[in-house]
Amino acid sequence: MQNLSVNSRIVKEVYFSQEDGQLRIRFHSxxxxxxxxxxxxxxxxxxxxxxxxxxxxxxxxxxxxPLAA
Structure with a gap:
């Protein structure tokens, strides 16, 4: 998974896999x-x-x- 840059008060980190379209989002919470x-x-x-x-x-x-975390 590739870590993508994001500037947000809610979203802390975004990871994405081009191979299978999986997206993982980590929030500041x-x-x-x-x-x-x-x-x-x-x-x-x-x-x-x-x-x-x-x-x-x-x-x-x-x-x-959605996938189970």
């Missing part, structure tokens, strides 16, 4: 969420958005298949 089937373009858009936390809520959280 200590929580972690994992998803599968996420397109690379969607991950890049989240990381580059003005508010990665809001992007996650609006475009990732309920749209992609």
């Amino acid at each position: 200590g929580d972690e969420r994992r998803f599968t089937g996420v397109p690379e373009a969607e991950v890049i858009a989240m990381c580059e958005s003005e508010s990665p936390g809001n992007y996650y809520i609006a475009r990732i959280r309920r749209r992609f298949q």
Whole structure:
């Protein structure tokens, strides 16, 4: 998994695997969420958005298949 740069008050770290579309998001709260089937373009858009936390809520959280942490 590749660690991607993100500047957010909510999201602390973003890891993404191009091979299988797995996304791992760590939050400043200590929580972690994992998803599968996420397109690379969607991950890049989240990381580059003005508010990665809001992007996650609006475009990732309920749209992609969650994995057990």
